[in-house]
Amino acid sequence: MKSAVIVFPGSNCDRDMAVALEKITGQKPIMVWHQEYDFDKVDFIALPGGFSYGDYLRCGAMSARSHIMKEVIKRAEAGVPTFGVCNGFQILTETGLLPGALMRNAGLHFVCKDVKMTVENADTMFTNAYAAGEEITIPVAHHDGNYFADTDTLDRMEGEGQVAFRYAEDINGAQRRIAGITNAKGNVLGMMPHPERMIEPALGGSDGRKLFESVMNRLG
């Protein structure tokens, strides 16, 4: 599986993502700088965590309008599996590829800890290696992970299985404890927790590994 990690000024989980992808897929991903306009054809695009552009204006707002994102949006709309973690999730909502928005945590604190969450939909290309309802532990580290969408949007997403992951307990005020969502087509996933930081026992657990394995299963 060929993959790309998009790097913005202020990304700080790009290397974690690259290590996880290389270890699991056996292929080193290409690292693509935000000022590029194009990159090699890949099977998987990852938008890493961090504080791109210093979170100026809104988290992910500047990155979503960068040169490279025009190309990422084009490919995501054409069906290329696209995965945003933390700041990457914020960027995906800012581009409109995913519905809703990520706001300041309701408790106003930066939340940095391992959290339990459940796999709500195990039929997606990102979750098929998990069991439906499986409880997994993945770390979060964010200040703006409070997922918001209007009630109609939330109901529609729940109905169509777009809620991929849900926190076991409220940690940031997110509507319906939503931790991760896909787009309607199912090829774009955004989530606040960091599965790339939980890929082997040395890191404290390997619950994040199956997410990458799911994509490999699906791509064959």
Add this chain to the structure above:
Amino acid sequence: MKARIHVTLKNGVLDPQGKAIEHALGNMGFDGVEAARQGKYIELDLKSTDRAAAEKEVDEMCRKLLANTVIENYSIELE
């Protein structure tokens, strides 16, 4: 021409920072504050001298970048 833009959270969207301000003011003894909402103020110096064109352009800037219309409203004043 100057554009003054206010970006505010939509009604019904929880504003934790506004809540914190409200509580702080209450703690300081300002009992008269019923609610606080926090927003952003953006000022632009525009080349344009055509008011209608400027209004249209700034509105587009707000929709495309300055505000996230999923959660925010904006208002524009030109002078």
